Amino acid sequence: MPLRRVTIHDVARAAGVSTTTVSEALSGRGRTAEETRERVRRVAEEIGYVASAAARSLRLGRSGALGLYVPDRTVGFEYYVQLARGAAEAALSHGMALTLVPAWDNVEQLRALHIDGLIVADPAVGDPVLHVLRSLPVPMVTVEIDLDPSATPVGVVHADHLGATAALLDHVAAAGATSIAVLAPGDETAFGEQVRRVCADRDRVRVFDIPLAYRPEDATAAVDRALAADSDALVLIPDGSAIVALHHLQGRGIRVPDDVLLASYVDGPSLQIARPRITAVDIDPRLTGEAAVQALVDVVVSGHKGAIETRVPAVLNERESTRRG
Amino acid sequence: MPLRRVTIHDVARAAGVSTTTVSEALSGRGRTAEETRERVRRVAEEIGYVASAAARSLRLGRSGALGLYVPDRTVGFEYYVQLARGAAEAALSHGMALTLVPAWDNVEQLRALHIDGLIVADPAVGDPVLHVLRSLPVPMVTVEIDLDPSATPVGVVHADHLGATAALLDHVAAAGATSIAVLAPGDETAFGEQVRRVCADRDRVRVFDIPLAYRPEDATAAVDRALAADSDALVLIPDGSAIVALHHLQGRGIRVPDDVLLASYVDGPSLQIARPRITAVDIDPRLTGEAAVQALVDVVVSGHKGAIETRVPAVLNERESTRRG
DNA sequence: CCTCCTTGTCGAAACGTTTCGACACATGGT
DNA sequence: ACCATGTGTCGAAACGTTTCGACAAGGAGG
Numbered sequence: 001m002p003l004r005r006v007t008i009h010d011v012a013r014a015a016g017v018s019t020t021t022v023s024e025a026l027s028g029r030g031r032t033a034e035e036t037r038e039r040v041r042r043v044a045e046e047i048g049y050v051a052s053a054a055a056r057s058l059r060l061g062r063s064g065a066l067g068l069y070v071p072d073r074t075v076g077f078e079y080y081v082q083l084a085r086g087a088a089e090a091a092l093s094h095g096m097a098l099t100l101v102p103a104w105d106n107v108e109q110l111r112a113l114h115i116d117g118l119i120v121a122d123p124a125v126g127d128p129v130l131h132v133l134r135s136l137p138v139p140m141v142t143v144e145i146d147l148d149p150s151a152t153p154v155g156v157v158h159a160d161h162l163g164a165t166a167a168l169l170d171h172v173a174a175a176g177a178t179s180i181a182v183l184a185p186g187d188e189t190a191f192g193e194q195v196r197r198v199c200a201d202r203d204r205v206r207v208f209d210i211p212l213a214y215r216p217e218d219a220t221a222a223v224d225r226a227l228a229a230d231s232d233a234l235v236l237i238p239d240g241s242a243i244v245a246l247h248h249l250q251g252r253g254i255r256v257p258d259d260v261l262l263a264s265y266v267d268g269p270s271l272q273i274a275r276p277r278i279t280a281v282d283i284d285p286r287l288t289g290e291a292a293v294q295a296l297v298d299v300v301v302s303g304h305k306g307a308i309e310t311r312v313p314a315v316l317n318e319r320e321s322t323r324r325g
Numbered sequence: 326m327p328l329r330r331v332t333i334h335d336v337a338r339a340a341g342v343s344t345t346t347v348s349e350a351l352s353g354r355g356r357t358a359e360e361t362r363e364r365v366r367r368v369a370e371e372i373g374y375v376a377s378a379a380a381r382s383l384r385l386g387r388s389g390a391l392g393l394y395v396p397d398r399t400v401g402f403e404y405y406v407q408l409a410r411g412a413a414e415a416a417l418s419h420g421m422a423l424t425l426v427p428a429w430d431n432v433e434q435l436r437a438l439h440i441d442g443l444i445v446a447d448p449a450v451g452d453p454v455l456h457v458l459r460s461l462p463v464p465m466v467t468v469e470i471d472l473d474p475s476a477t478p479v480g481v482v483h484a485d486h487l488g489a490t491a492a493l494l495d496h497v498a499a500a501g502a503t504s505i506a507v508l509a510p511g512d513e514t515a516f517g518e519q520v521r522r523v524c525a526d527r528d529r530v531r532v533f534d535i536p537l538a539y540r541p542e543d544a545t546a547a548v549d550r551a552l553a554a555d556s557d558a559l560v561l562i563p564d565g566s567a568i569v570a571l572h573h574l575q576g577r578g579i580r581v582p583d584d585v586l587l588a589s590y591v592d593g594p595s596l597q598i599a600r601p602r603i604t605a606v607d608i609d610p611r612l613t614g615e616a617a618v619q620a621l622v623d624v625v626v627s628g629h630k631g632a633i634e635t636r637v638p639a640v641l642n643e644r645e646s647t648r649r650g
Numbered sequence: 651c652c653t654c655c656t657t658g659t660c661g662a663a664a665c666g667t668t669t670c671g672a673c674a675c676a677t678g679g680t
Numbered sequence: 681a682c683c684a685t686g687t688g689t690c691g692a693a694a695c696g697t698t699t700c701g702a703c704a705a706g707g708a709g710g
Contacts, residue, residue, distance in 0.1 A: 005386075007666055018690045023668055030669085033688060053439040054388060055666030057379030058695045061330075065390075065422065072410075075594065077402040084409075085397075088425040097390065097424045097438055100413040113422055114378040216598045244598050250575055251600040269400065270595075273541045273569050275576040332696055343660045348698055355699085358658060380696035383665045 006049045015043040026051070066091050066296055067115035069101040069133060071122055073213050075240035078268040079285045083121055083143065086289030094297045103129045110136060117296035119143065119289075123151070124212060125188040141295045141308070143288055145190030155295035155308035159283040161191055164314035165198040168235060168263060168281055169205060175322045177233030177261050180205045181226035183219070183245075184237040185212040195237055195265070206231070210238060219244040227254075233261035233322075242278050243270055246321075262321040276320035283314050331374045340368040351376075391416050391621055392440035394426040394458060396447055398538050400565035403593040404610050408446055408468065411614030419622045428454045435461060442621035444468065444614075448476070449537060450513040466620045466633070468613055470515035480620035480633035484608040486519040489639035493560060493588060493606055494523065494530060500647045502558030502586050505530045506551035508544070508570075509562040510537040520562055520590070531556070535563060544569040552579075558586035558647075567603050568595055571646075587646040601645035608639045 012019045017040060024030030025040035032040075057063050068087055070080045088098040099115055105128055117139045123130055123146040134140070134151065141155035172180055184207055187193035192212065199205045206229065210222040219241045226234055234249075236242040242264030249256055256262045256276055264271055267280035291310040298304040337344045342365060349355030350365035357365075382388050393412055395405045413423040424440055430453055442464045448455055448471040459465070459476065466480035497505055509532055512518035517537065524530045531554065535547040544566045551559055559574075561567040567589030574581055581587045581601055589596055592605035616635040623629040 005666090008668095009666080019667080020669075020690055020692095021688085024689095027668085031687065031689090036688080050433075050436050052383065052666050053437070054379050054382035055695090056668080058377070058383050058665090058697085059667045059669085061695075063379060065424070068425075075598075077406045081402045081406060084425060085427065089427040089429065092427055092429060092434055092438070095434075095437055097422075099390070099422045099424055100393075100409060102410065102414040102417055104414065104417060108375075109417055109420075111375050112378070112420055113417070240595075240598075243595070247598065247600040270568070273572065275572045330696090333698095334696080344697080345660055345662095345699075346658085349659095352698085356657065356659090361658080377696050380665090381698080383667085383695090384697045384699085386665075 005052070006047055008049070008051070010047060011040065011044045011049050014047055015040045062116050062300065063114040064095070065097040065099045065113075065115045066293060066300075067099050067101040067113060067118040067138075069103075069118060069120050069129070071124060071127060071129075071213075072103045075214070075238070076266070077240075078270065079239050079266055080121060082285035083289040086286030087119060087293050088289075089286075090290040090293035094293065094301075096293075096297070098293075101133070105129050105132045107132055107135060116300045117141065119292045119296065120146070120153075122189060122191070123148070139296065139299045141292050141299075143292055147188065147190050147193065153307075154299050155292070155310070157288055157291040157295060157310040157312060158190070159288070159312050159314045161194040161314075162198055164281045164283070164316070165195050165265070167314075167316050168265065168279075169198065169202060171279070171316060171318060172233045172235060172261055172263055172322055173204075175233075175257075175261055176324055178204060179229075179231050180233045180235060181208055181229065181231035182206070182235045182237065183208045183210045183222045183226065183241065185210060185214075188212060192237070210236075210241060212238060214238060214241060216244050220248040223248050227260070231260065233263070235263045235265070237265045239266040239268070240270075242280070243274060246274055246278065257321050257324050261324075267317055271319070274321075279319045279322040280317050281314050282317050283312060287312050330377070331372055333374070333376070335372060336365065336369045336374050339372055340365045387441050387625065388439040389420070390422040390424045390438075390440045391618060391625075392424050392426040392438060392443040392463075394428075394443060394445050394454070396449060396452060396454075396538075397428045400539070400563070401591070402565075403595060404564050404591055405446060407610035408614040411611030412444060412618050413614075414611075415615040415618035419618065419626070421618075421622070423618075426458070430454050430457045432457055432460060441625045442466065444617045444621065445471070445478075447514060447516070448473070464621065464624045466617045466624075468617055472513065472515050472518065478632075479624050480617070480635070482613055482616040482620060482635040482637060483515070484613070484637050484639045486516055486639075487523055489606045489608070489641070490520050490523040490590070492639075492641050493590065493604075494527060496604070496641060496643060497558045497560060497586055497588055497647055498529075500558075500582075500586055501649055503529060504554075504556045505558045505560060506554065506556035507532045507560045507562065508535045508547045508551060508566065509533075510535060510539075513537060517562070535561075535566060537563060539563060539566060541569050545573040548573050552585070556585070558588070560588045560590070562590045564591040564593070565595075567605070568599060571599055571603065582646050582649050586649075592642055596644070599646075604644045604647040605642050606639050607642050608637060613637050 008019050012022045025032045025037040091098040121143045123142045139154040142153045144158045184195045185192040208222050223245045264280040267282040271278040295308040333344050336347045350357045350362040416423040446468045448467045464479040467478045469483045509520045510517040533547050548570045589605040592607040596603040620633040
């Protein structure tokens with residue numbers, strides 16, 4: 001019952017060549033005659049040869065797996081699921097696996113994961129798990145800039161938050177807002193820091209604090225503060241918080257967009273499910289995941305030297321929550 | 326700079342024993358003197374030895390990775406994220422990695438993942454990717470029963486949907502509902518099939534169809550049909566649909582719970598964020614993920630024979646959406 | 651003293667790749 | 681004829697584990 005696995009030796013025997021030739025023919029390295037190469041490929045296919053990842057890893061000293069660490073927030077699931085999907089697909093298309101890295105602070109066990117590279121989504125200053133992860137001897141790419149001064153990732157992929165925030169504020173202003181409240185997290189992430197920088201440059205825009213890993217009460221409290229300050233437009237930055245705000249506003253009998261305008265930063269399916277649909281900036285998380293994998297592959301397998309920076313585009317999705325009339 | 330890795334030979338030399346002894350001491354197999362065992366452990370720790378996963382895999386013929394496939398739905402993210410987290414943690418605590426399996430239908434590439442076992446979340450009859458996955462030569466555990474007759478997973482972990490549905494319906498009835506509309510998916514999943522079975526046994530309970538992978542319009546349409554049939558309580562089965570329904574009801578000016586009662590089947594953070602908070606049955610997805618990994622580990626590493634069935638508990642979380650007065 | 655069993659240790663083979671260096675042969679220039 | 685160069689192929693070593701079978705030492709029982 002447990003059939004012996006088909007090895008490269010079987011292919012070699014069946015094709016009448018050496019294992020060296022098989023290896024070179026299949027990988028495209030070395031100098032093999034085109035005719036031989038073709039024959040070997042056909043034979044391999046025929047007898048169902050799949051190279052052993054273990055043997056290859058052992059020889060190459062690479063595990064063939066990339067790790068993905070996503071922080072343990074209470075919200076923002078949609079974003080991370082899509083990010084993970086994009087990353088997993090990109091990894092597989094490069095012949096690598098994407099391994100989920102749990103929020104674990106035991107170095108021993110994390111080392112046992114044997115990954116060749118690590119993707120960290122939304123690194124936050126002070127995350128203890130992240131601190132441990134940084135001590136792993138593998139290259140790391142962050143999605144969004146890591147503000148920790150001790151961090152030296154080999155790559156960063158991030159959206160143009162400066163531009164996107166500006167576009168969002170312009171849009172809300174154009175929609176008739178005269179006093180805009182931006183509910184933003186602090187500067188423990190580059191994201192929050194950049195948003196705040198844009199806001200600081202503008203008149204009639206005030207920033208209200210909302211924790212990065214917020215509880216619903218945090219969000220509603222921030223909304224109340226903004227309303228008390230006579231804001232007529234609310235821009236919610238953290239993923240998922242716009243929904244909370246909408247519920248809260250509707251609970252208080254405040255109409256959107258008639259009484260106040262509402263916009264979100266991070267887009268996602270739930271914003272299109274909500275009524276009214278909520279205006280948001282779409283930063284495609286799948287693309288982001290793919291880019292992160294690409295950067296890591298460049299470093300790990302292609303041996304790229306030096307830092308890699310990838311920018312993913314942001315698109316403003318204008319919806320009913322900022323449309324009056 | 327690229328330091329040579331610390332191997333078992335280094336440990337052997339440093340401890341003055343053979344590699345055999347090191348291997349046996351660290352793994353606890355074989356018959357090693359307790360004193361030697363202790364010394365080897367200390368030395369290994371000291372010089373920072375981490376066994377090579379690749380070498381071990383090669384020798385053992387196991388990759389040390391479990392795969393997780395989650396269907397590509399438009400909703401239900403929270404559930405799957407928690408499931409994945411639980412599974413990843415459980416896997417790591419067994420010294421294995423959890424690999425994300427993308428929704429890909431290329432057998433070649435999927436084989437290249439080299440996983441020892443596969444967890445499939447919510448198998449749906451007719452899923453083409455699932456069909457391909459079944460042809461992989463690895464044991465498979467499903468979360469929820471696979472209704473496909475050609476499916477023969479080695480394990481199933483599922484909640485007591487029969488009991489949970491009954492409890493939910495009882496609760497809603499006790500809260501004052503006289504005509505309960507249950508919005509449930511069809512019987513392409515065991516989940517839907519079981520819910521329908523419970524409903525069929527009851528008076529004053531009608532079932533309305535809602536696709537498993539629903540778009541928001543599908544959900545709102547089903548809600549409208551239920552309301553047109555004079556229902557005074559809505560029980561939404563698919564994950565995430567209760568939120569859509571709540572938005573829709575509020576948009577139509579219908580108050581919850583005053584005008585109609587609302588309850589969800591799958592619980593999640595967003596149901597506690599909503600206003601009013603929505604009653605739901607909590608089936609802890611983390612526990613579910615852990616159980617799935619446990620079953621797979623039993624089969625793959627401990628060589629368990631025969632089918633494994635694990636039941637995870639369900640708890641009714643009563644909230645404001647079904648509380649009148 | 652010889653045999654038998656137990657206990658602790660070890661040498662060496664095997665797992666399946668990739669790749670270095672060598673070899674054989676052909677080609678073309680001197 | 682000889683050498684230099686280029687092309688296609690291959691043997692064998694190496695990657696780091698686990699484990700089978702063997703061996704030595706020590707006691708128990710005859």
